Every structure is written in C-alpha cells, then in structure tokens.
Amino acid sequence: MYDSAGLQVLSREECLELLDTAAVGRLVYTDKALPVVHPVVFVLDGECVVLRVPHGSATLASRDTIVAFQIDDIAPDLSRGWSVMAVGHVTEVEEASRLARLQQLPLASRGYGRGDHYLVVDLEVLTGRRIP
Known part of the structure; x- marks a missing residue:
C-alpha cells in the first residue's frame, strides 16, 4: 500500500523490525x-x-505523558530510505524487579556517574513509510 505522496506504508511488524535496527532516536x-x-x-x-x-x-519532564518517538534512515539524495514514528505514553520505571530486568538490556548510558533513569514508551500508535 502507498500513501498519497507515493511512499510505501509499512506494517506494524515492519516498523518494529526497523526500530530493532537503530540505537538512537528522537x-x-x-x-x-x-x-x-x-x-x-x-x-x-x-x-x-x-x-x-x-x-x-530534560527528558524527565515527559514522564507520565504522551510523547512521540521517531527514527529514520534516509539517503541525502532521497533515493532511498524509511521513517518510523510512534506515539504513546511514557513512564519512568521504578518497580525494582522490572528495573533490574531493564538494566540487563544492551542500552548504553550517557550519564556521568549520577545514576540513570529508565523510561518506557508504550507504542500505542506506530506508523512508518519507505521511499520505494
């Protein structure tokens, strides 16, 4: 399926697969x-x-609210690429057992020894497009 701009509309499964290929998002x-x-x-x-x-x-200001999350990989000449965007609630994980599990995930820290917070965005709306 294609949208009105001629971009291929990605399924939820395709969006999840692409999300699993990146390490930095917005x-x-x-x-x-x-x-x-x-x-x-x-x-x-x-x-x-x-x-x-x-x-x-500053991202902690977004706790317990609705946020958007986006990743993409688009060639500078626009000859190929894709974009995935999600919308959902974000919450800070404070429950000890869940936090312990998340701390085992391969997730780099940008902190400087003062401790990190783990936030989870539930992917309630997930959309994606690919340049055909």
Missing part, C-alpha cells in the same frame, strides 16, 4: 507548552521503546 514532547525534540539512546523491548536517560535530563 523523543518529542512538550516542556512549558513548547515542543522539544531530544536525541535519546534506546532499545526495543517487545512492543515498547526503553530509554536510558541521565539523572537530571
């Missing part, structure tokens, strides 16, 4: 009524995106 949220786009390291865990953010990071 978290989009509002802070003081203004839009913010923040690069974040992430890993796909089932149908959730897990983010590991440094203590005091």
Whole structure:
C-alpha cells in the first residue's frame, strides 16, 4: 500500500523490525507548552521503546505523558530510505524487579556517574513509510 505522496506504508511488524535496527532516536514532547525534540539512546523491548536517560535530563519532564518517538534512515539524495514514528505514553520505571530486568538490556548510558533513569514508551500508535 502507498500513501498519497507515493511512499510505501509499512506494517506494524515492519516498523518494529526497523526500530530493532537503530540505537538512537528522537523523543518529542512538550516542556512549558513548547515542543522539544531530544536525541535519546534506546532499545526495543517487545512492543515498547526503553530509554536510558541521565539523572537530571530534560527528558524527565515527559514522564507520565504522551510523547512521540521517531527514527529514520534516509539517503541525502532521497533515493532511498524509511521513517518510523510512534506515539504513546511514557513512564519512568521504578518497580525494582522490572528495573533490574531493564538494566540487563544492551542500552548504553550517557550519564556521568549520577545514576540513570529508565523510561518506557508504550507504542500505542506506530506508523512508518519507505521511499520505494
């Protein structure tokens, strides 16, 4: 299936496969009524995106809210590429057993020894497009 711009519409399964190929994405949220786009390291865990953010990071302003999450790989000449965007609730993981499991995931830290927070984005809406 193709959209009105002639881009191939990706299935949820294809979007999940592409999410599993990247390590850095963009978290989009509002802070003081203004839009913010923040690069974040992430890993796909089932149908959730897990983010590991440094203590005091601005992304913590997005806890328990609806956010967007986006990744892409597009050639500079637009000859090939794809983009995946998700929308869902983000929550900070504080439950000890779940946190211990997430800490075992292959997720790099950008922190500087002050401790990290683990955020989970439930992928409630997941869409993707590919340049044919």
